[in-house]
Amino acid sequence: MKLSKKTLLIMLGLLLSVFVAACSSDDAGTGKSNGDSAKSGDGEIEQVINLTASATIPSMDSAKATDRLAAQYLNDTTEGLYRLGENAEYMPGIALDHEISADGLTWTFNLREDAVWANGEPVTAHDFVYGWTRAVDPVTASVTGLYTVSEVLKNGKAVNAGEMPLGELGVKADGDYTFVVTLEKPVPYFESLIVTTAFLPQNQKFVEEHGDKFATSYDTLLSNGPFKMTEWDSTASSWTMEKNEDYWDADVVQIEKMTYNVVKDPQVAVDLYGKGKIDRADISSDLVDEYLSHDDFTAFTENALFYLRLNQTRNEALANQNVRAAIISAFDKQALVDKILNNGSRVSYGAVPDNYSKHPKTGEDFREINGKLAEYDVEAAKASWEKGLKELGTDKVEIELLADDTEMYKIMTEYLANQLETNLEGLSISVRMVPFEQRIELDKNMDYDIEITGAGASYLDPYSWLNHFVTNGGNNMGYSSEKFDELIGLAMNEYALDPVKRFEAFLEAEKVLMGDSALAPMYQRSKAQLISPKLKDVYPMPFAKDYEYKWASVTE
Known part of the structure; x- marks a missing residue:
């Protein structure tokens, strides 16, 4: 599935937007509001918000919902x-x-x-x-x-x-x-x-x-x-x-009312925004520069990490640490965020995001302290790959890459497959794209090799990110480490009331996780959006959900 340099350059210029749990849109191309707010028969402004979503809702049972x-x-x-x-x-x-x-x-x-x-x-x-x-x-x-x-x-x-x-x-x-x-x-x-x-x-x-x-x-x-x-x-x-x-x-x-329609193509969402049909639109990479100076353009970094989940149970090759280490180092993440996403997203170097959790004594950010634990390094990737192939007794490996069936992932999977196949000789990547709810089910059943996935903060603590990777902790990729489990256990038990020791145990646990080549960090998501200036007091949330609408209103 190798691509020519020409094809790759074309890909990097194509439409792409960041994955959103619930995306939305309004009027685009003028830098102004997309028309007057609708008014009811008595002259009052209609308090209606029209939005889009990236997928259907898997479950509305609060006891079962996971996304x-x-x-x-x-x-x-x-x-x-x-x-x-x-x-x-x-x-x-x-x-x-x-x-x-x-x-x-x-x-x-x-x-x-x-x-x-x-x-x-x-x-x-x-x-x-x-x-x-x-x-x-x-x-x-x-x-x-x-x-x-x-x-x-x-x-x-x-x-x-x-x-x-x-x-x-x-x-x-x-x-x-x-x-x-x-x-x-x-x-x-x-x-x-x-x-x-x-x-x-x-x-x-x-x-x-x-x-x-x-x-x-x-x-x-x-x-x-x-x-x-x-x-x-x-x-x-x-x-x-x-x-x-x-x-x-x-x-x-x-x-009084909010309407949602599933829209998977970001260009469609921007077009709907331009026609005044919706009130918020996520901006794809090829449109960021066009709308950057407009009044209704905004961008912000979220507590959301996206990475490659490496399933160690279905494919023999991924059970090999050297193979996993090679994959982690073999793709250029900076090019991914700069040329494909182009929305302010940052390269991710670990399992805990930037500007999320600070050392209780020094005030240093978690990510600053642990630094870059997963970097793009082609020579290191090739060395690990050769070791892995030798240990497996083969010169060829086939791996399936699972992703959602959105426009973003169509381009991203092509990019990742090209990078991995080009830099790791003998690797063949097949891409499988399915609806969001189906991917969740495949993930749950561990029926995949490599999966593009993401997670938002559930609560404000490093454990929100690291708890997924404890043995039998629902990481859905077969990862298990006694040392990692021990450190997490100390943080959650013996050190529960000692903030400094607890934080430092989390730091060490992340080093163990990344040292085991358990997952391949890609980026910390940012959103570039067009938001109607008519929307007031819609609050973005750093965890638990994306937005709060209780205090929102529609103005002139």
Whole structure:
């Protein structure tokens, strides 16, 4: 699958945009608003936002959802204990406040008494007990329940393994409006963890009434948040959310309706923006320079890393560390971000992003301290490749590269295949492109060789990035290291209340991970966008979801 230099140059000039969990758009080519805001019959500005999404929603069950796409809509329609506001400030949700015991193990949340579900039933502590317990219940088979919720709650792992009854989980309702949580051990990042989807409440009566159909269509969903789904099913390529008039803080919510359509071609999204059909568009590489000086252009770096997941279980070659090391070093990441993405994305050199977590004593950034652990180095790649082939007793290797079926990945897979095949003699890459939801399933079943994948921050802690790679921790690539597990164990247990030792254990764990050639970092994502100046107070989020719309509005 080698390409000529001429073909590669053509590729680098083609359309490409960054992958987004939920992308959107508005009016393009003038640098101005794409027309006046729509007005209702009484002259009021219609509070409607029209957006796009990159894929269909895999699941709207908060106990089962694992991706950032679902996280966006679940947080729009469901109120948890707290909600993230401007600058990711914790704002009251169903919880008014909380107290923490001196040993850090017991968290007591005092809940408001004026919150109701869309069916009129009150939101109580029992809904949190049920939602969290259902996530851990082995019958639910929840990935987040297994690797996130059960990991922090008292008896969580034993309950999830079926070794203890559900009632022994560390959650209880002390009356209707006091929710008491007991942790297995102190969790320094617990406050940021509880704004994620797995920790949302669920109405037991409603869930059980709908059984297997729960969360498969708009009429099998129950909202207690700012918005509610009014058009959607599990295969829909478009959906609608409307203001939830029963929301406890409905007076603050100005947006009456949000519409979404799946658009995989970024040029289509920009065209829709230019026609005033949508209110936000991600900009592909070939359009960045054209729109850079326009008033509605913006770009910002996210806490989102993209990398090649190297499955050590399906392909014998990838079980060889030298082969993996060769692949990691054999492609030019700087050219990838400069010429293909061209949106401000940065080269990634490890498993934890830039400007995300700082040393608690010195204030130095995690990435600055550990430096570049995975660099482009063709000579080193070739040396590792030769060693790997010798150990395998072959001079040829075939590897499949899995990616989403978007315009971005069509170009990126071509680029990566060309780089790898050119620099690693004897390597043949075949590309497999599938819809997002199918890739998630293939990933879950470890039915791939190399996968282009990405992750956003779930909570503000290095563990949010490193926990995926512990043995049997859901890394879905067969990686296992006793030393890595030991370091993560120390950070999460013995050093839990010692911030400096804990941080430094994470630093060492990342070095072990990258020293094992476990994954191939590519880039830390940035978004280049056109955003309608009519949109106000839409807050980008550094973790948990992409945007907050509770306080948003449409202006002149």
